[in-house]
Amino acid sequence: MSDKLKIWDPSRSWEDSEKEWDLGKEKSAGKKTLKTLKKMPKMPGITKETKKNLSWKSFKYMLSHDEKGALRKSLAKHPFRYLYRYLCSLAKKKSFVRDGDFFLYGLETLSAFKQELEDENSLLVVGFSYCHKPHECPSGRFSTDCIHDPKNEVCRQCFIGKSVNALPEKRCIPLFITTVHYVSEKIFDTVHAYPDRNVLFLITACEMTLKMFGDWGNIAPIKGLGVRLDGRICNTMRAFELSEKGVKPGLTVVLDDTQKKILELIRLRRECEAETAN
Ligand code: SF4
DSSP states (O other): OOSSOOSSOTTSOHHHHHHHHHHHHHHHHHHOOOOOOSSOOOOOSSOHHHHTTHHHHHHHHHHHTOTTOHHHHHHHHSHHHHHHHHHHHHHSSOSSEEETTEEEESOSOHHHHHHHHTOTTEEEEEEEEGGGSOTTOTTOSSSSOOOOOTTSTTGGGOHHHHHHHHSOSTTEEEEEESOHHHHHHHHHHHHHHOTTSEEEEEEEEOHHHHHHTHHHHHHTTOEEEEEEOEESOOOSHHHHHHHTTTOOOSOEEOOHHHHHHHHHHHHHHHHHHHHHHO
8 A cells, every 4th residue: 555645544533534535536536537337237137047057157167267276275275174165055045145235155144244343353355356446447457456546546536446545454455356266265365374363355246256156255164245246247157257367348336325335344344453453
């Protein structure tokens, strides 16, 4: 994160920091217009054909595209444990509980996730799918980088930029997700590196991906939230596979109300972090 301008400074209130960010956002929008969706497309989360045997499609995709073998290596660390958890997840009617745009894994309610955020032993992985990075993103869209520089006119208008600047520095790991293998590898690495920590996640993704990979979240097993993206989402296997290679000309978005809810969760985490430090 840029050390030159720290908008969410611990000495200031959340309200003051957010006001400053939003004022800067307005100024940046006056100077640089970003490409946005002219009209929100009305697309089903998953097409009828794609819905068929989705768990099997996901399983096949994950193993057949594990080019670096990182996933197989992670699974080989505890093969029976992971197989058992996978079967348990398949046996459930659904691998998640849905609350509006939030998909809960390993948790029943949003309040339960909030309680987990207050756990001093927790480690929060916050992941943003590349498809809602602006087209003008200075770090590139299909990239695991993000400069989130408040002085950059594109970053200042970007929801990812605002969120990452607002995140507390401790016990939080931001990720900029290109592929499902990238995020799976990072999550397994985190779980293996911190076996005594309560690893939580908050990740943005298309509805199809959230449904396809719920079983994999349950294997880890980690608790957390998947946040549904809207806009030009992937709702077929073909679109998903192209997107995994960086072919994603359309823009996805986190809806305004959902953005507010994510920021409330980040605020809660930040306030817990401040209390722990005192
Ligand atoms: S904050 Fe947004 S625009 Fe800036 S580098 Fe990150 S994703 Fe790109």
